[in-house]
Amino acid sequence: MPVNDIRIVKRELRQKFRRIRENMSPDKKRRYDGLLKKTFLASKEYKNNSVVFAFVSKPIEIDTVSIIDAALKDGKRVAVPRCVTDKREMDFYFITSFDQLEKSTYGLMEPVPEKCEKVDDFSKGVCIVPGLAFDSEGYRLGFGMGYYDRFLSLFKGDKIGLCYSSCVKWKLPHGYFDRPVDLIITERFVRNIKKQNANRR
Numbered sequence: 001m002p003v004n005d006i007r008i009v010k011r012e013l014r015q016k017f018r019r020i021r022e023n024m025s026p027d028k029k030r031r032y033d034g035l036l037k038k039t040f041l042a043s044k045e046y047k048n049n050s051v052v053f054a055f056v057s058k059p060i061e062i063d064t065v066s067i068i069d070a071a072l073k074d075g076k077r078v079a080v081p082r083c084v085t086d087k088r089e090m091d092f093y094f095i096t097s098f099d100q101l102e103k104s105t106y107g108l109m110e111p112v113p114e115k116c117e118k119v120d121d122f123s124k125g126v127c128i129v130p131g132l133a134f135d136s137e138g139y140r141l142g143f144g145m146g147y148y149d150r151f152l153s154l155f156k157g158d159k160i161g162l163c164y165s166s167c168v169k170w171k172l173p174h175g176y177f178d179r180p181v182d183l184i185i186t187e188r189f190v191r192n193i194k195k196q197n198a199n200r201r
Contacts, residue, residue, distance in 0.1 A: 009173050010141065010173060013132075013133065014141065017132040018060065020167060021132070022060065024164070033066070035187040036062055036063075036186070036187055037066055037067050040067060040128070040160065040162060041067070041070055043160070043183070043190075045158040045160060046126055049125050049126040049157065050077060051076065051079060052068075052071045052077070052078050052079070052125065052127075052128070053079045053080075053126070053127035053155070054079070054080060055130050056080060056108065056109040056110070057130075058107070061130060062164075064162075065098075067128070068098075072096065072097075078094065078096075079092040079093065079094050080095050080101070081093075081111075081151070082104065082110040082113065083104070083106070088145070089150055089151075090148075090150075090151050091113075091119075092118070092122075093111035093113060095111050100112055106145075122151075122155045122157070124156065124157045125155075125157040125158070126157055126159075127155055127159050128161075129148060129160065129161050130142065134168050134181065134184050135169050135174075136169075136170050137180055137193065138183075138184060140161055140172070140178075140180075149179065152179040153177065158182050158183070159181040159182045159183070160181055160183045160184075160185060161183070161184045162185050163186055165188040168184060168186060168191075181193060
């Protein structure tokens with residue numbers, strides 16, 4: 001499929017999954033987010049890692065704020081990204097409090113570099129990967145900025161996608177440089193991509 005066609009398809013899919021999320025009632029979202037949090041915190045990927053890489057969620061996304069709060073209370077080291085806009089890259093910083101965040105690029109809550117320790121080791125940890133949608137092979141439909149695609153090509157730890165089941169599809173368009181997550185957690189099921197791929201060998 002030509003590159004331009006893929007971009008058009010992705011744009012249409014983003015609009016579709018945004019509508020699904022925007023039309024979800026606050027009560028249902030709160031209930032689903034609670035189930036996702038509970039499953040994530042019970043996962044071996046979370047329990048076996050001392051470092052959690054997590055973005056600070058916007059209203060349309062799965063609530064990660066309560067997950068970050070729980071991880072900090074569990075004594076985990078929590079790393080949050082800050083966008084480097086001129087390079088389309090991200091730097092991660094360890095935070096110990098939400099007071100170390102400020103509203104920055106794209107209206108996101110990001111760490112204040114002067115208040116935090118910069119992360120330089122991406123060889124381990126568990127990363128919550130953002131996405132509007134995921135597919136059965138672990139590929140995601142992001143928000144179109146490409147920041148996480150670059151990061152995931154370097155990250156060697158466990159990659160987890162938290163997603164509503166209504167936004168998980170059998171197949172989504174993806175490119176050569178896209179990296180799938182290892183695990184997808186929804187309010188209804190968990191899909192172990194890494195195990196699934198290992199069984200195919």
